[in-house]
Amino acid sequence: MQTIHTHIDTINKSGSKALAVFLTAGFPSADTYVDTACSLLDAGADILEIGIPFSDPLADGPIIQQSSQLALDNGIRLKDVFTYCEQIRERTSKKLVAMGYANPILSYGVEKFMTDAASAGFDGLIVPDVPYDEYENFYGQINKSLETILLVTPVTTPERIALVDKKSKGFLYYVSVAGITGTHSWSGDVIGSLQRVRAMGLQNKLMVGFGVSSAGDIHKIKGHCDGVIVGSAIIKRLLDEPQNIKRVEEFVASLKQACVG
Amino acid sequence: MSGTLNYSLPDRAGHFGIYGGKYVPETLIAPLAELEAVYQKAVHDDIFQKTLMDLHSEYTGRPTPLTYAERLTEYYGTGRIYLKREDLCHTGAHKINNALGQILLAKQLGKTRIIAETGAGQHGVATATVCAKFGLHCIVYMGETDMQRQSLNVFRMKLLGAEVRPVTSGSRTLKDATNEAIRDWVGNVHNTHYIIGSVVGPHPYPMIVRDFQSIIGRETKQQILQREQKLPSYILACVGGGSNAAGIFYPFIQDTGVKLIGIEAAGHGVHTGKHSATLTLGRHGVFHGMLTYLLQDADGQVQEAHSISAGLDYPGVGPEHSYLKDSGRVAYASIDDTQALKAVSLMSLKEGILPALETAHAIAYLETLMPILSTADIVVVNISGRGDKDLNTIIQNISVD
Numbered sequence: 100m101q102t103i104h105t106h107i108d109t110i111n112k113s114g115s116k117a118l119a120v121f122l123t124a125g126f127p128s129a130d131t132y133v134d135t136a137c138s139l140l141d142a143g144a145d146i147l148e149i150g151i152p153f154s155d156p157l158a159d160g161p162i163i164q165q166s167s168q169l170a171l172d173n174g175i176r177l178k179d180v181f182t183y184c185e186q187i188r189e190r191t192s193k194k195l196v197a198m199g200y201a202n203p204i205l206s207y208g209v210e211k212f213m214t215d216a217a218s219a220g221f222d223g224l225i226v227p228d229v230p231y232d233e234y235e236n237f238y239g240q241i242n243k244s245l246e247t248i249l250l251v252t253p254v255t256t257p258e259r260i261a262l263v264d265k266k267s268k269g270f271l272y273y274v275s276v277a278g279i280t281g282t283h284s285w286s287g288d289v290i291g292s293l294q295r296v297r298a299m300g301l302q303n304k305l306m307v308g309f310g311v312s313s314a315g316d317i318h319k320i321k322g323h324c325d326g327v328i329v330g331s332a333i334i335k336r337l338l339d340e341p342q343n344i345k346r347v348e349e350f351v352a353s354l355k356q357a358c359v360g
Numbered sequence: 361m362s363g364t365l366n367y368s369l370p371d372r373a374g375h376f377g378i379y380g381g382k383y384v385p386e387t388l389i390a391p392l393a394e395l396e397a398v399y400q401k402a403v404h405d406d407i408f409q410k411t412l413m414d415l416h417s418e419y420t421g422r423p424t425p426l427t428y429a430e431r432l433t434e435y436y437g438t439g440r441i442y443l444k445r446e447d448l449c450h451t452g453a454h455k456i457n458n459a460l461g462q463i464l465l466a467k468q469l470g471k472t473r474i475i476a477e478t479g480a481g482q483h484g485v486a487t488a489t490v491c492a493k494f495g496l497h498c499i500v501y502m503g504e505t506d507m508q509r510q511s512l513n514v515f516r517m518k519l520l521g522a523e524v525r526p527v528t529s530g531s532r533t534l535k536d537a538t539n540e541a542i543r544d545w546v547g548n549v550h551n552t553h554y555i556i557g558s559v560v561g562p563h564p565y566p567m568i569v570r571d572f573q574s575i576i577g578r579e580t581k582q583q584i585l586q587r588e589q590k591l592p593s594y595i596l597a598c599v600g601g602g603s604n605a606a607g608i609f610y611p612f613i614q615d616t617g618v619k620l621i622g623i624e625a626a627g628h629g630v631h632t633g634k635h636s637a638t639l640t641l642g643r644h645g646v647f648h649g650m651l652t653y654l655l656q657d658a659d660g661q662v663q664e665a666h667s668i669s670a671g672l673d674y675p676g677v678g679p680e681h682s683y684l685k686d687s688g689r690v691a692y693a694s695i696d697d698t699q700a701l702k703a704v705s706l707m708s709l710k711e712g713i714l715p716a717l718e719t720a721h722a723i724a725y726l727e728t729l730m731p732i733l734s735t736a737d738i739v740v741v742n743i744s745g746r747g748d749k750d751l752n753t754i755i756q757n758i759s760v761d
Contacts, residue, residue, distance in 0.1 A: 153660075153661065154530065154661040154662045155530065155535065155536075155539050155647065155648075155662050156539075157385070157539045157542045157543060157546075157648070158385040158543075158546065159543075160543070164529060168529075168530075171661065176659045177659055177660075200646070201383055201646035202645045202646045202647060202654070202656065202660045202661075202662070203659060203660035203661065204660070205644065205645060205646055205660065206643075206645065206656060206658075206659065206660025207659075207660065227385050227386075228383045228384055228385060228646065228649070229383060229646075230382065230383075230384060230385070230386050230389055231386075231389075232373065232381070232382050232389065233381050233382060233383055236375075236378070236381060236651075237383075249386075250385070250386045251386060252386050252387045252390075254387060254390040254391075254549065255386060255389070255390065256390070259389070263386075274385075274386060274387060277387055277546070277547060277548075277549060277550070278387075278546055278547035279543045279546050279547060282547060
């Protein structure tokens with residue numbers, strides 16, 4: 100089966116950056132989740148990150164927190180996340196990545212989570228509160244049936260980026276702002292730091308997230324990465340107008356358009 | 361039984377056995393490493409240590425007394441009860457021990473903006489106090505629910521020049537205030553030091569806070585040896601996050617003849633679902649950057665903790681306590697709201713000391729412990745704070761007529 104890396108590489112070779120979108124499972128509502136997620140993929144997203152709702156999402160800003168809380172209030176639990184993934188998997192061959200905090204995964208059993216998530220159709224896993232330092236403690240010696248994606252930031256040292264890149268599978272997630280999700284305060288040197296990271300000759304594709312919220316942002320950085328990840332900007336549109344799927348589709352289409360060329 | 365135990369935790373990566381660690385977003389890895397480096401330097405820096413000790417003697421009011429509780433001892437009729445008087449610290453609780461240490465670290469780090477979380481408000485007050493003393497900008501995150509039940513402390517913090525930011529997410533208590541402080545830190549690591557208030561969070565915080573608080577235990581050891589020429593049989597301390605307990609226990613951990621008992625809040629009762637008895641009823645989880653015992657539902661969602669005392673109202677617990685529980689070195693018990701309130705009255709009437717509601721949980725355990733002791737047994741209770749801040753709650757629950 101094609102890896103996430105190959106998927107991104109194929110897109111890059113076709114002349115586009117990869118576009119990953121994030122949508123919290125069970126948001127905007129339990130019933131509309133699968134259709135909404137699929138329409139984002141149809142509108143041009145190449146990778147879907149399915150957010151696992153958590154009570155204490157400490158890397159997330161108010162927008163994703165709100166979506167997570169709504170999902171929990173809607174009764175969304177891990178088993179629902181797997182069900183959504185199965186249903187989305189039936190309708191797409193694009194890459195599906197689970198993004199969730201450590202505790203619900205630990206509570207479920209890390210190995211069992213991996214196995215069940217893979218059979219539901221997930222390809223990758225991002226756990227923002229399991230950094231490189233705790234990777235071995237968290238995953239132990241289990242058979243990893245998902246590609247585990249790790250993150251680096253503008254304050255990660257070059258030595259550490261090299262270590263993280265070695266360990267990361269799928270792609271390397273570059274957090275482009277010093278802040279939580281939905282922060283938008285790129286300093287002037289975001290391109291400079293992306294250039295420095297890329298110059299290190301990474302084994303992974305470099306995907307930029309946290310702080311990418313518009314086609315304009317993508318135009319600015321697309322020369323210096325392999326793809327982008329957009330979350331809060333999409334969730335915000337759905338919080339504002341949960342029924343207006345067309346508006347979000349158009350937004351995703353505009354993001355994809357910005358990725359091309 | 362007496363003897364010694366080799367104990368040198370956490371390990372280099374910040375683990376107490378399987379517990380602890382750094383379960384944080386990547387952005388915090390660099391500032392945590394920076395903090396650890398500055399702290400390790402400070403540990404061996406005579407000037408740093410002397411500055412801290414001078415501040416403790418001239419500002420905090422240390423050493424705090426070890427008071428023999430004569431009438432309380434008579435009341436129980438067995439053993440000898442001593443009270444370690446952290447309630448007499450400047451600002452009214454042990455929290456200042458850590459806040460002072462950390463403000464000195466912040467200065468070494470060159471950070472000009474201080475953030476903190478607070479539950480009962482004692483850590484917020486302590487942080488606001490040291491920020492005022494050192495002229496640093498202070499922002500305290502506090503759950504909206506806690507702001508209502510601890511309105512006096514909110515006013516105190518503001519009077520001390522701090523900005524108190526209400527937290528309206530989740531249960532609007534300490535856990536949510538901590539989330540918000542961590543989020544702030546993630547976005548402002550370049551100029552901000554986060555003064556965490558308990559032995560919780562990612563490494564090196566549980567170690568740093570324990571070390572700064574362990575002055576309580578070091579003084580206690582010296583004082584009790586002077587008074588009784590022997591170590592106590594028991595030490596009691598309440599446990600929310602667990603900093604006052606860690607502080608008084610740590611210097612005694614290797615003295616296995618000293619039985620250490622941490623007392624958690626049973627809230628309405630451990631079988632009611634409304635409690636903060638993390639070590640008694642929680643299971644392993646990752647929360648606020650650490651692996652530890654955690655109150656959570658079957659799906660791994662963190663549950664709200666309940667206690668009449670805002671300072672114990674926390675669904676996690678310091679990772680070292682999780683280790684000490686599993687290893688058996690410390691025993692953990694729980695005391696409910698009603699028992700704690702009874703202890704407030706008892707301590708007030710017998711010793712003329714109004715304890716904080718948090719502290720009252722440790723005191724209430726004497727009811728269980730004293731009847732099984734012999735007259736030779738010495739018990740030390742850590743009086744972690746005074747109860748003036750709790751008068752609103754106490755007035756609603758205790759009748760004096």
